[in-house]
Amino acid sequence: MxxxxxxxxxxxxxxxxxxxxxxxPAATADPxxxxxxxxxxxxxxxxxxxxxxxxxxxxxxxxxxxxxxxxxxLLSDRQKIAAPDQVLAGRVVNFWQDADHPRGLWRIASVEAFAAGKPDWRTLIDVGALGKAEGRSWAFKGATCLAPAYVRCMVALSDGGGDAVTEREYDLDRGAFVEGGFVVPEAKTSVAWDGPDALYVATDFGDGSKTDSGYARLVKRWKRGTPLASATLVAEGERADVSISARSVHDGRRSWAWVDRRTDFFHGTIRHVAADGRLVASPLPDDAEVNDVIDGRLIATLKSPWEGRPAGALVAYRIADLLDGRKPAIETVFVPTARQAIEEVETGGQVVWIKLLDDVSGKLVAVRRGDDERWSATTAALPDKATVHIRAVSGKDDRAFATVEAMLTPPALYVAAPTGKAEVVQALKPRFDATGMxxxxxxxxxxxxxxxxxxxxxxxxxxxxxxxxxxxxxxxxxxxxxxxxxxxxxxxxxxxxxxxxxxxxxxxxxxxxxxxxxxxxxxxxxxxxxxxxxxxxxxxxxxxxxxxxxxxxxxxxxxxxxxxxxxxxxxxxxxxxxxxxxxxxxxxxxxxxxxxxxxxxxxxxxxxxxxxxxxxxxxxxxxxxxxxxxxxxxxxxxxxxxxxxxxxxxxxxxxxxxxxxxxxxxxxxxxxxxxxxxxxxxxxxxxxxxxxxxxxxxxxxx
Known part of the structure; x- marks a missing residue:
């Protein structure tokens, strides 16, 4: 009743x-x-x-x-998947919460021990202990690490759990924040590395530096050892934009940086950063979603038909061609069927991993570029009629770590090879009796x-x-x-x-x-x-x-x-x-x-x-x-x-x-x-x- x-x-x-x-005031329209x-x-x-x-x-x-x-x-149970957040130069990093650590532990282990199901975890940051020591209600919001060694990271911490974060430089080998290192004060910030001694920073730089949506309007390059206020302008957007940010991706040979100006939630412009600081516009349509970089090629998902390719297709082009003044050839990486959708894309050294939805059922597909310059796909042997999420990809050997679960099937972590072979790393026991459901x-x-x-x-x-x-x-x-x-x-x-x-x-x-x-x-x-x-x-x-x-x-x-x-x-x-x-x-x-x-x-x-x-x-x-x-x-x-x-x-x-x-x-x-x-x-x-x-x-x- x-x-x-x-x-x-x-x-x-x-x-x-x-x-x-x-x-x-009496004239206020909304009481x-x-x-x-x-x-x-x-x-x-x-x-x-x-x-x-x-x-x-x-x-x-x-x-x-x-x-x-x-x-x-149930939510604090130690029996849960320790999913990798990133695989960094042979090491797995993971954020873990349980009853003893409700604020979480940021920790690291070797990828080989992890893949064998016997991770040797070393705690990097006990978020609860850090908050207590500093008198803050810290919540962990991720880390941006410097390739290819992946020792220095910019760690994002939110006081109270909101989107605004403080970014602080951290040394993974030493297990400590870097004294005198980079620190970006609390704001809705994004950062990207430009070598070991500089950052691209999009943040609140003061009056006029934010969009009407409250995000960064300016991207600046900040050199180590100088004040943030002296950072030099790289690119700017308009106040009516959603945001602007920079991203840097290492593909095993070199790092590639670009600036992403979002004019609205679904449209924007991508401009690659050349070695001399020039910004070179991408040929992609303004609603394409940039996913990653592999072998010098930018990988992106189309959101509308483009040059004979349907909406939803995955495409690629060589960034170096564009920076050298040549028109890059557009390659078709993968085209989903009418009942499919590309939901997640991650790259390894030579393989693009795609998480597909097929009538809302998850599939994991490895796509590789052959000597004939064509891309071919192999589907990983994962359970059918389940939800799949790519958790991380190892650039060294192209293995993908993915979780698989369903409403009545507890999560399991798999490691999949480009050949399609997949093995269980960790499988949870049922946490409730599904008999009769x-x-x-x-x-x-x-x-x-x-x-x-x-x-x-x-x-x-x-x-x-x-x-x-x-x-x-x-x-x-x-x-x-x-x-x-x-x-x-x-x-x-x-x-x-x-x-x-x-x-x-x-x-x-x-x-x-x-x-x-x-x-x-x-x-x-x-x-x-x-x-x-x-x-x-x-x-x-x-x-x-x-x-x-x-x-x-x-x-x-x-x-x-x-x-x-x-x-x-x-x-x-x-x-x-x-x-x-x-x-x-x-x-x-x-x-x-x-x-x-x-x-x-x-x-x-x-x-x-x-x-x-x-x-x-x-x-x-x-x-x-x-x-x-x-x-x-x-x-x-x-x-x-x-x-x-x-x-x-x-x-x-x-x-x-x-x-x-x-x-x-x-x-x-x-x-x-x-x-x-x-x-x-x-x-x-x-x-x-x-x-x-x-x-x-x-x-x-x-």
Whole structure:
């Protein structure tokens, strides 16, 4: 039964919010604009009140503490894949978290011992201990290491888990930060090495150095032993751009550097850096995605047809030809079929490794250039109908390390040779009893006739409708592939596992806007075509009803970030279909999104709401503007983070405030720490797993 606590107007706290808004100018169009002040006193007071009220309701639900403690144990278990983050000159580096080290250990081992399943780990940085010693809430955000020795690295650390980082130089052999070494202060920064004594740095250099999206507008070259302020300009973009950055890749013979200016999220210009500092434009179309370099050839994925090659194809050209003033020949490396999509590309010494999706099932393919200058492909012998991710490639022998998992199959780490032979390095034992559970891939038909795949997991032989949780994303060409149920849905720990164990159905929907079938699948939901993604979601939910798997009003929609937008749209467009909505780290006010944090960088996806023609189609689905009094909406669970410096917490806050004002009940939780892309500690996702599961039990009748 639904709680009586949620059946009324739920107006506690309105007086506090109203008082804070009295100070706002009368002409303010948005009555809840004060909630956009991330650390504003009145905004945080309102957040605390919503948090306290919602936690009190959810924590008293049957099984809450059991869910949380079990989720934490699963997410902190030492029995997990030690996946390689990089293979560097015969050594593997890995970032590891467990119950004893919730902030993580950055560590290193020899590649031979690692491949044999007996890694000799040496800890480089204990992130928790470092944070404690320095009085910071450090979260590890990766490292950029100097080729070909890979001894010096620029380590990125975030205070609180956001996208802004401090970059510090580290010596792998000594296991210590370099005294007097390179340090780039906290900002949304990217770095690349230019030899041992210089860096390309894209960061906040002061007034006018950032784009409207909050990223770097300038790339400079910084010489060792000089102040950052004296770094010399390499390239610059415009304020209206998304960002600019530099990248340097070593292919075994030499390093190649280029500048990437992103004019919007999907378009930009690539300019190679010549030895004399000249910038030479790439011949690639402006929507191509640069992947890597091999044997002096730049490897890139096409996002639109180009010179007789289809969108989705992998191409290459010799960088030296371009720098020497010659027109480089464009080579076709690989062309996927209509049911395939290239999702990941990594290079070794002589082999390009491709992770393909084939009807949303993962495959690993090795592609090599022969003496006849043609590229040929070999498929690695990995399990079928699974999710595959390339973790790292060894440049010395072209071996690829890849993880393989499925909803009911625990992750395993394989090492694959270019011949196609693959061996298990580490395989996890099952972490839950999957006996009596079954997974199937089904297809729904969307409003325009498009075939939409989705994965369904439930008890074997289940008959009769049960509550269903449908998770989806549908944007930015990001495919949704099934993970072991300990990590479904994304950033909600084992919530899906708990849900299925209790006799319910979990669905992962592959709606348009993602990359499941390549660029065309993404383009079908861009800008004015956004409604296609939402119609796909509704088709999946209605297919569950038609098949007798679930019923209207007993289906929950779930999404995070762009998926949180989707869940908000579903709740406001189809309150008849959904009985609950998990709306995570969401965009909801699509009139204001481009003015909040990194929002301007996504106008290539959604359009510009300040342009009337664009707002005319965005307004048709923007959830914040769609909320109306008198409509019986499903009671949503909104969650976000105060420290999310990518998607502004004001979206969730203002949506909650408007629901409160129209007398519509909701539940809300805003974590005070943790960024957008990843949690700082496993306890964050463990708590969310308990909150989501308890919320679903509360809202969806059995």
């Amino acid at each position: 639904k709680s009586s606590f949620l059946s009324g107007a739920a107006l506690i706290g309105v007086s506090l919010l109203a008082a804070s808004l009295q100070a706002q 809840y604009a004060a909630l956009e002040e991330v650390d504003g006193a009145s905004a945080l007071a309102q957040v605390r009140q919503w948090n306290d009220r919602s936690l009190a309701e959810l924590e008293k639900q049957p099984g809450f503490e059991t869910y949380r403690s079990r989720a934490l144990a 079954a997974v199937e891939q089904r297809f729904a038909t969307s409003k325009d006739g498009t075939r939409i795949p989705y994965f369904l997991v439930r008890k074997s032989g289940a008959s009769g409708p049960v509550p269903a949780l449908v998770h989806a994303y549908g944007g930015f060409e990001a495919a949704q592939t099934p993970a072991y149920l300990v990590n479904e849905p994304y950033r909600s720990g084992p919530a899906a596992l708990f849900w299925v164990e209790e006799g319910n159905a979990y669905v992962l929907a592959n709606i348009r806007g993602g990359g499941e079938y390549g660029p065309a699948w993404h383009h079908a939901a861009l800008r004015e075509k956004r409604q296609n993604a939402y119609d796909d979601l509704y088709a999946v939910a209605e297919d569950l009803v038609k098949a007798g798997i679930s019923q209207k009003g007993r289906i929950a929609v779930s999404g995070r970030s762009n998926g949180g937008l989707m869940a908000g749209v579903a709740m406001t467009q189809r309150p008849d279909l959904f009985g609950a909505a998990v709306i995570g780290s969401p965009l909801l006010d699509m009139k204001r999104y481009s003015h909040l944090l990194a929002g301007a960088s996504w106008m290539g996806e959604y359009g510009n709401p300040d342009v009337p023609a664009d707002w005319s189609f965005i307004a048709r689905y923007s959830p914040y503007q769609a909320l109306k009094a008198g409509v019986k909406y499903p009671v949503p669970f909104l969650y976000t983070s105060t420290r999310d410096d990518r998607v502004h917490p004001g979206h969730a806050r203002k949506f909650a405030a408007k629901m409160e004002a129209i007398g519509a009940p909701f539940l809300y939780f805003e974590a005070l720490e943790g960024g957008h892309a990843a949690g700082v500690e496993p306890k964050e996702d463990a708590l969310r797993a308990a909150l989501v599961t308890s919320y679903l039990n509360l809202q969806l009748p059995r």
